[in-house]
Amino acid sequence: MNFPILETKRLKLIEITHNHVDSLYDILSLEEVTKHYGTEPFTSLGEAIKLIDMYQKNYFEKRGIRWGMLLKQNYKLIGTLGLNALQFKNKRAEIGYELHPLYWRKGYTSEAIHEVLRYSFEELLLNRIGAVVYPENQPSIHLLEKIGFSKEGLLRDYMYQNNQYHDTYVLSLLKSEWEKSQGK
DSSP: OOOOOEEOSSEEEEEOOGGGHHHHHHHHTOHHHHTTTTSOOOOSHHHHHHHHHHHHHHHHTTSOEEEEEEETTTOOEEEEEEEEEEETTTTEEEEEEEEOGGGTTSSHHHHHHHHHHHIIIIISOOSEEEEEEOTTOHHHHHHHHHHTOEEEEEEEEEEEETTEEEEEEEEEEEHHHHHHHTTO
């Protein structure tokens, strides 16, 4: 079962391995990245290693796919993007992502999401991609809505982080909506 390598104009979406521990730690140790991520900032490389192991286990068990976003120009890992809660039987998954702040507002996440959606709907034959987002994370909500996701509702006290409960929005995009937006 070969890991699917995807490409966009500026990015290569690759399997995350232990070679990427330092870069992943650099991203997930930043409070500005993790504050809407559902986890505390990383404080050790061991946490990055465990996360990479979990990504690989989820892929092997067909429960998720997590790609590293590599800049084609210098092969630097700038973030990750993937499908969580992957259910082939129900033809659905949830999308999640994070990006190093140096690369925010440059279109990288949008570029990567578009390719993962294409792969999800055309190759994995999924019908629904969901997203769970903190209401305070307006940039992420705006990005998803711009791509075509619809806000479905508020999940009350859905996440527990920093010793408190957080509400989240759930958004989704259906294959039929995506196809319409692609002119298919």
